[in-house]
Amino acid sequence: MSFGKIIYRKNTELSKRIDMQKVPEHVAIIMDGNGRWATKKGLPRSFGHNKGVSVLKEILKASKNLGCKVLTVYAFSTENWTRPTKEVDFLINLFREVLRNEIEEIHQELIKIKFIGDLSPFPKDLKQLIYNSESLTKNNNSFLLNICANYGGRQEIVKVAKELAIKSSSGEIKPSEVNEELFNSELLTRGIKDPELLIRTSGEKRISNFLLWQLAYSEIYISDVLWPDFNEFEFLKAIIDYQSRNRRFGGIESLPNESFEDSQYSS
Ligand code: IPE
Ligand code: IPE
Ligand code: MG
Secondary structure, three states: OOHHHHHHHHHHHHHOOOOHHHOOOEEEEEOOOHHHHHHHOOOOHHHHHHHHHHHHHHHHHHHHHHOOOEEEEEEEEOOHHHOOHHHHHHHHHHHHHHHHHHHHHHHHOOEEEEEEOOOOOOOHHHHHHHHHHHHHHOOOOOEEEEEEEEEOHHHHHHHHHHHHHHHHHOOOOOHHHOOHHHHHHOOOOOOOOOOOEEEEOOOOOOOOOOOOOOOOOOEEEEOOOOHHHOOHHHHHHHHHHHHOOOOOOOOOOOOOHHHHHHOOOOO
């Protein structure tokens, strides 16, 4: 049997364990570990970033096939500018290449692409490419791919606070009207359901300034696999793990009425 067939069989077996009624609508991913993957192989870090792009393509396909509706990936954080200029330039160029090479296929697959973050520091031609890709795919409604580029959760929250302060001082809203709903409506992810599942690869157990508001009640899955080695099989494992979670949202597991009567709370 060929290698491809073995992988297909492994993935199919895993898929059978997935409850199709409980597939998360929105999955967010911190794609981490590209540099370590390359260094381990004695290669420049850029090789890890390149391989990371092909993994993203695989996971985009896998999540869409599974029935997810939104995939939000962390591609470049507001803190990533502190990396050596050569690496930053490489990553910026990778955005260009990926958009140029992949946008047609993304569009054919009826996927809408959206960039989330402060795009102002990026080169003019990249901003144009981003704008063109977003407008080409804006009416696609089979799936939404959010790419977080120069994104920081704290910066996003400060931006919302600023917008609301401006609206309040101009009299458009009253300070007493500020609530979660209004706050949500100013977020870069407005109109999109919060992620039910956050996956972080490479074993790091931190959020690194990603979607601080939106992840309030997301289930977190940490995979030790480095992003360039991540694949559909690992993704399906994350989904199965997510489906085993008991999401309580601060409440308790529902109890039959009589148990409540008998509980320690009854007088
Ligand atoms: C994630 O991989 C990609 C970006 C942050 C752009 P890293 O580049 O952080 O890889 P490690 O964590 O150093 O291995
Ligand atoms: C988070 O990874 C950002 C992206 C994946 C784009 P980092 O590698 O930048 O995060 P830290 O430095 O480990 O917190
Ligand atoms: Mg990293």
